[in-house]
Amino acid sequence: MSAQPTVLLTGAAHGIGQATAVALARRGLPLGLIDLDGTALAALTQELEDAGATVAAVAADVTDRDALLHAVARITGAVGPIEVLVACAGIGSLTLVPALDTAMLRQTLEVNLVGVAQSIEAVLPGMIARGRGHIIGVASMAGYRGFPWMISYSASKAALIAYLEAVRPGLRRRGVTVTTVCPGFVRTRMCTAVPYQRPVPMIEPEQAARYLVRAVERRPRNCIFPWNMRIGLAILRYMPDWCFDRLMRWVGPQALHVDF
Template sequence: MKRQGLIWITGASSGIGAALAREMAAAGWRVAASGRNRERLDALRADAPEDIHAFVLDVTDTKANERVVVEIEQKLGPIDIAVLNAGVGSQFNATRFDAADVQDRMTVNYGGTVNGIGAVLPGMLERGRGQIAMTASVAGFRGLPGGAPYSASKAAMIALAEGLKLDLESHGIAISVITPGFVRTPMTDKNRFPMPFMIDVEDAARRIRRGLEAKRFEITFPRRLSYSVKLLQRLPYAAYFPIMRRLARL
């Protein structure tokens, strides 16, 4: 099989990140997989020891991101694609508002992505090529009940991706934003509310791989859910809020 290049995936110790690492390796990519859990990364690497390489990382540590990127490129060569995928999310009770909890979600989801961009972008600019993908969510399209902090962090990522695309495409850097709906992972296993159009994590990984290889800006799925939420984006508040209140009671 022809080698495709080198992809760096954060949040790769479980969920979408781990599935994407396996998918990309099976498609001929060399994979630098990062996450906080060494044991899970080692188990992932065992699935394809010639193609998946483990690099432990806490994405909230700016300097650690820089060190890991240097280590990856010294050992494996230039990073062609960076998929900044690490994230946290769970149901949120606004009547028990915890500022530290809200800030933590922004620090991991948005801040971790920013740290990854800061670490990988200089090398890509120097080479005049590369691709950066950020895993946001359909929850970033609009504020959702029970998920205000998560929606806020993902909305920030989508806006960041839109701006960076305009700023960086003339420098040879492709930007992609991944906006999944409900994917069966350890994160969604904790949810206690209806999750329409749920898909398996392997299906999600295949869709992401195809989008990355095509260098699409938006990689969104499943479309039935994504386009439904996009329609909600167009509604005025006078219509949006009553609809979401009714849906929240279902």
């Protein structure tokens, strides 16, 4: 095993993924990068290589199983076996009762759940064969409770949280650790594109990246950040259902400028 584990990062071209790629490269970890946006990925790769990092990047859609397996095979050929997967690729948009849309639900599940599961599938045989590895899935607070303005997103992240929890014991027996990440509000394109009033200020992607780097190093079961989200999530998770319903009915009109 090399001194520094090789990390495969999906959703690496923008937002939290991009900041995490930069932070991991600064620590000297070899990187494999995947994203839909080939142009932004190429620019990031150039920037990282100019700074001395070892990087292999392939543009691929995590929902396209064959393309993803091919991309991971090319990356492995270039930077070596993947020791850590950071599955960060995700989509999210406002979904409300007056505009319920199963096409959007299907697409969100495809990227946020199936895309992560396929990313795991692509790296798992090697990890199991070596008897070690680390899988990090980026979920959301919206997966722990159903948020009435991000209905499809909440459903997809709830499914992802359950998926990661369910695979954890079987993978642990095979030497593979699973970390579920729950970021607070991070100032990225996805977050700023969803127009609602947030109860706390957004943090910067570089701050989020510091928590993800720590998760790579320490392999916790859960990584919830920043501190105010840990408190908020603890309150929301253990709040009785009737109380959560009432809270959401009250918060909705304050947080949104549209009917929900």
